[in-house]
Amino acid sequence: MSVTVPRPKLNWRERLYLPAIVAGLAITFKHFKNMLLGRTKVTMQYPEQKWDSSLPDYYRGAPALVRDEDGRVRCVACQLCEFICPPRAIKIIPDEIPSNDRFAKVEKYPEEFDIDMIRCIFCGMCEEVCPEQAIFLRKDYAITGFTRAEMVHHKEKLLEIGGVMHGVVLKWNEKK
Amino acid sequence: MDSFLIITSLLKIVAILFLILSMVSYAVYAERRVSAFIQDRLGPNRVGPAGLFQPIADMFKLLLKEDFTPRNVNTFYYWLAPCLAVMPAIITIAVVPFGSTLFGVPMVIADVNVGILFVFAIASLGVYGIVLAGWASNSKYPFLGGIRSSSQMISYELSLGLAVIPIFLLVGNLRLTSVVRYQIEHGWFIAPFIGDWTNPWKWLLTIPMIISFIVFAIAIFAETNRLPFDLPEAEQELAGGYNTEYSSMKFALFFLGEYAAMITGSAIMVTLFFGGWHFPGIPDGSRGWVFGLINIAVFFAKVAALIFVFMWVRWTLPRFRYDQLMRLGWLFFFEIALVNIFIVAAILSLAH
Numbered sequence A: 001m002s003v004t005v006p007r008p009k010l011n012w013r014e015r016l017y018l019p020a021i022v023a024g025l026a027i028t029f030k031h032f033k034n035m036l037l038g039r040t041k042v043t044m045q046y047p048e049q050k051w052d053s054s055l056p057d058y059y060r061g062a063p064a065l066v067r068d069e070d071g072r073v074r075c076v077a078c079q080l081c082e083f084i085c086p087p088r089a090i091k092i093i094p095d096e097i098p099s100n101d102r103f104a105k106v107e108k109y110p111e112e113f114d115i116d117m118i119r120c121i122f123c124g125m126c127e128e129v130c131p132e133q134a135i136f137l138r139k140d141y142a143i144t145g146f147t148r149a150e151m152v153h154h155k156e157k158l159l160e161i162g163g164v165m166h167g168v169v170l171k172w173n174e175k176k
Numbered sequence B: 001m002d003s004f005l006i007i008t009s010l011l012k013i014v015a016i017l018f019l020i021l022s023m024v025s026y027a028v029y030a031e032r033r034v035s036a037f038i039q040d041r042l043g044p045n046r047v048g049p050a051g052l053f054q055p056i057a058d059m060f061k062l063l064l065k066e067d068f069t070p071r072n073v074n075t076f077y078y079w080l081a082p083c084l085a086v087m088p089a090i091i092t093i094a095v096v097p098f099g100s101t102l103f104g105v106p107m108v109i110a111d112v113n114v115g116i117l118f119v120f121a122i123a124s125l126g127v128y129g130i131v132l133a134g135w136a137s138n139s140k141y142p143f144l145g146g147i148r149s150s151s152q153m154i155s156y157e158l159s160l161g162l163a164v165i166p167i168f169l170l171v172g173n174l175r176l177t178s179v180v181r182y183q184i185e186h187g188w189f190i191a192p193f194i195g196d197w198t199n200p201w202k203w204l205l206t207i208p209m210i211i212s213f214i215v216f217a218i219a220i221f222a223e224t225n226r227l228p229f230d231l232p233e234a235e236q237e238l239a240g241g242y243n244t245e246y247s248s249m250k251f252a253l254f255f256l257g258e259y260a261a262m263i264t265g266s267a268i269m270v271t272l273f274f275g276g277w278h279f280p281g282i283p284d285g286s287r288g289w290v291f292g293l294i295n296i297a298v299f300f301a302k303v304a305a306l307i308f309v310f311m312w313v314r315w316t317l318p319r320f321r322y323d324q325l326m327r328l329g330w331l332f333f334f335e336i337a338l339v340n341i342f343i344v345a346a347i348l349s350l351a352h
């Protein structure tokens, strides 16, 4: 069933069209004037002013590896994140921990851990899937570089962004 | 004497050309800033203090861009069109008096006795640039833009011409300097009662003069393809209109043409309705070169104010539908302007 919406009947003032134009001009001029006098403040002047302090806790920035309280890289090179990462941004080369090491029972560690930041879509799947709570999305967002190679975050860079994380995964500590 | 005339004319031409071209590039900057402010944004504010060097950066960007000529265009007309779009607007400024006198030299490049006719004759050439661009591009959207533009310009040229007739009924000749002279003696045409408060005929004359001004201003909007009449370049409908197939500096020339037309349009409006370079209480250049310079400054300040109005309107009103535009032009403004002439003629004959 079709519905016919009746055209509103305009009175002579509305049909003259000019009062509406003047009213519109008054509105835009008010905005112009308020901007000119600095009364409206909406734009953040990005490189000088930053939003960093107001970033919410759930903000998803660059993914990074973290160390635990003992300084051990938490990642055990299980490669689950490499598997889950939708754009295949992560590349891990695992290696074995020598038997004389303090954490020998962990067995595996990432010899190389690269995240290609050109590919990463900041989805947070790696963080979600990691059984060791070793990878987290941090609040870094201004990731730039002049070459593609520069845009690949290697293990050192990832650890530098990540820092130390105190948390619940203590199963590799000696006392257990 | 003759060589003096030639040298001063050349100087005036160079100065005005320089002034107009820099005004054009700064009009683009102003447009971006004004539109930004109206929309609660900031606009370009990075290049130089408050973004004032933005036009220079823009120019370099446009010059360095690839100048691409599509394969199926008619090359000759394709190249000719951008030039034709800029030229008429700049040529018309030649007859507009932009100041009184400076060191005894009248501040108008060519004080021809057909003043306003010259303006209309040249300004209407502007449509050729757009039509040629639309046709030579050999592409359907530019073609539609060109067609729209030509019909729009033809329709509004009528009301444009008719709207100024009342002024020339009063002045008695077509010279633009005499229009300014007349306004200095009898008050600006937008408010003809000034200086002659007791004369009821002058008050009566105000009504047709304001009508005339409104019709003229709206027709100028239509002639310069500015919103709300920018149908030839309606981005949403025509993917940019007549300039779709153009790139780099050729595209920029269309842009400059639009702004140059806006500046000349404002200059003509100032001359016809706002007393040209005259400002109450400021004597003309015969009293000393300082006043000559002030007169020029007054003229360009008025032009700048009108340009602001152009921009203000653009960022306020939505675009007309095409049939509404045609109806408005042919059924309202044409008639209003025509009746207006008779009203002024009646007032004049009764007043004498």
Ligand code: SF4
Pocket (backbone or CB within 6 Å): A063, A081, A084, A085, A086, A087, A088, A089, A090, A115, A119, A120, A121, A122, A123, A124, A125, A126, A127, A137
């Ligand atoms: S955030 Fe998403 S895209 Fe980026 S590395 Fe983790 S899983 Fe891959």
Ligand code: SF4
Pocket (backbone or CB within 6 Å): A074, A075, A076, A077, A078, A079, A080, A081, A082, A092, A126, A129, A130, A131, A132, A133, A134, A135
């Ligand atoms: S999922 Fe966690 S532990 Fe496994 S490889 Fe990735 S970061 Fe390392």
